[in-house]
Amino acid sequence: MFAWFEKLIHPYPDHHPVPPPRGFMQFIWFCTYGVRRYIASMTLMTAIIGVFEALLFAMMGRIVDWLGSVQPAQLWTHQREHLMWLGLILLVSPLLVALQTLVKHQTLAGNFPMLLRWNFHRLMLSQSMSFYQNEFAGRVATKVMQTALAVRDFCMITGDILVFVVIYFVTLIAVVGSFDLWMLLPFIGWLLAYSVALRYFVPRLSKVARSQADARSLMTGRITDAYTNIATVKLFSHAGREAGYARSAMREFLLTVNNQMRLVSGFEIVNHSLNMLLIISTAGVALYLWTQGQLGIGAVAAATAMALRLNGIAHWVMWEMAALFEHVGTVQDGINTLSRAHDVKDRDDAVPLQVKQGELVFEEVDFSYGGAAVRPVIDKLRLTIRPGEKIGLVGRSGAGKSTIVNLLLRFYDIEHGRILIDGQDIAHVTQDSLRAQIGMVTQDTSLLHRSVRDNILYGRPDAVDADMISAAERAEAHDFIQTLADAKDRRGYDAHVGERGVKLSGGQRQRIAIARVMLKDAPILLLDEATSALDSEVEAAIQTSLYKLMQGKTVVAIAHRLSTIAAMDRLIVLDQGRIAEQGSHSELLALNGLYARLWAHQSGGFLGEED
Incomplete structure (x- = not known):
């Protein structure tokens, strides 16, 4: 039975989510897609339970009146309908509660927030690189987790608890009014005073909750x-x-x-005072009407019991309202992150990239990280890289070398011009298909906190172990991998490397990254200081493997150590986002220009700063 209810909601749908709207209620409505009928079912059953509970007091009052006038021997001969209705309520109510709690706890409580986490996480994975450059990773993760729970709890409180209270109070007023209209005065007076208290405290609780959610994530x-x-x-x-x-x-x-607890304490004091006044006034009015013969003793008992019950409910509502507006603040804080539009996104008519030759063309490309208002990092760049050509990008820091690579990967959208691969504008193809055709080894190698096998197979998840080991051998990584072990005694390719690969040396991380790209075997290869973390002996061995990897591929390499790219087919010398010089190593030295000066400033093979 539990499993059937738990399977009503599929928490991991295949369709890709879109950023939700920024308005609060629109955001909540968007998040409830696929679960609305279950929330509605829970709410309906909650409303019926609230009606039953209020009617139970009315039935008990009538039975008390009846018991006061009937002899014990006549208990089952008169007013059987009262006992039958009471029995029906007592029998049906547990069934409703059981069904309601199954929908609430088995169908919604776990699956609903997990569905939201799944969608929110995929939205964040699709965010642009600039988004993560301006955010704490921990802050983003916190908002994904706590916003999902806050949306669920907001829906639970409004659709379950508050509906119960409203329906219960409406039914209670109807029941008490049926005893005597004067009995409504204490309850109406309490409701007005309680509403004033809510109107004062709730907005303040909401404001401080928003500040608290932001402070928590920070x-x-x-x-x-x-x-x-x-x-x-x-x-x-x-x-x-x-x-x-x-x-x-x-x-x-x-x-x-x-600040929040001060408001809660004030609300608690006011709430308790109002509840005591309700009980005293209800009992006083009921007893007065009883002395005047206008009210039976059963009505006195029922009305007083309802006031006592409302006392408990009011405390419950107070805490739930405080929690509700804390959740409101959490959701509003999460909206700012989760509803942010993606800077880089696929066009509606985007198609998969088809790479048959590997020609790269930059046509009048302009780009700046701060928009058109700041000096461009790439300025009117015109560059054609022929299929299978190996080029090296050279220039001082800030010349635009890494930016060209980032634009080719479409981590950012260019402001003007086009970037073509085999004649296809990369802005018109899907991002996944674009990056599937490009292999890259970076200077700052980051590994996943998983096994060595998982990290290498990231290049081609469907590869067999033989292909993985072959790639590791070509990257000069197989021997040291065999010696690895972690705290859980996992060894070799099963050993975990720690967060960002912290358990490995820089050279070991780099070799695993190179193995990963070798396994991917993409037609376009990008090398950004690919051997910078390696010692000279290992670098010499891997350089041979990299040259083998380059065969038949279009290669763009960046290196401050000019000796590592001097043998490229062509060197592109960049200065302030423009091509200053281009040619082979010997041709550029003969020009005696910027490249020659950079080469002359090499110290130990590294690029120095120009005076």
Whole structure:
């Protein structure tokens, strides 16, 4: 039975999500797609349960009146309908509660937030590189997790708890009014006063909850940032500095918590005072009407019991309202991140890229990281790389070398011009198909916190072990991989490498990254300081493997150590986003221009700064 209800919602749909709207209720409505009927079913059953509970008090009041006038021997001979209705309510109510809780806890409680996490996570994976350059990774992860729970709890509270309270109170008013209209005065007075209290406290709770959600994500982001960069923290002996950096965020968070708790305490005091006044006034009016003969003792008991029950419900509502507006604040904070439009996205008519030759063409390309208002990093770039040609990009830091590679991968959209691969504008093809045709080894190699096997197979997940081992051997990585072991005694290709590959040396990480690209075997190859982390002996061995890998591919290589790319077919010398010179190594030296000066400034094979 439990399994059947748990399978009603599929938490991992295949269709790709789109960014949700930014309006609060529009965001909530968008998030409930696929689960609305279950929320509606839960709400309907909750409303019926609320009606039943209020009617139960009415039935008990009538039975008390009847018991006061009937002899014990006549218990089952008169007013059987009262007992029958009471029995029906007592029998049907548990069935409704069972069905309601199965929908609430088995169908919605786990699957609903997991569905949201799945969609939110895929949305964040599709965000552009610029998005992550401006955000803490921990902050983004926190918003994905806590927004999903906040949306679920908001729907649960409004569709379950508040509906129950509203329906219960409406039914209660109808029941009490049926006793005597004067009995409505205490309840209506309490409702008005309680509404005024809600109107005062709830907006303030909502405001502080929004501040608290943002402060929480900032606090989590700073803490996570320290853990992610723990090697740097320890290298500079800045544990105390990082603790202080986190403490400032903790203080901001604690300040919002204190403000929230002050409001909660004030609400608690006001709420309890109103409830005591309700009980006293209800009992007083009921007893007065009883002394006047206008009310039976059963009605007195039922009305007083309802007031006592409302006392408990009011406390419950107070805490749920506080939680509700904390969730509102969390959702509103999450909307700012989760609803952000993607800077780089596929066109509606985007098609898969087909690479048959590997020609790369840059036509009058302009680009700047801050938009058209700042100086362009790439300025009117015109460059054609023939199929199978190996070129090296040369230039001082900031000349635009890495930017060209980022634009070719379409990590950013260009502001003007076109980039073509085999005559196909990369802005008109799908991003996944574009990057599937490009292999890249970067200077700052980042590995996933998984096994060596998982990291190498990332290049081609469907590859067999023989292909994986062959790629590792060509990358001079197989021998050291055999010696690896982790804390859980996983060895060799099954050993885990730690977050960002922290358990490995820089050279080992680089070799695994090279093996991964070798396994991918894409027709276009990008090398950004691909051998910078390797010692000379290993570099010499891998350089031979890289030359083999380059065969039949179009290659774009970046290296500050000019000797590593001097043998390329053509060198492109960049200066302030433009091509200053191009040609072979010997041709550029003969020009005695910028490249010759850069070569002359080499010290130990590395590029120095020009005076």
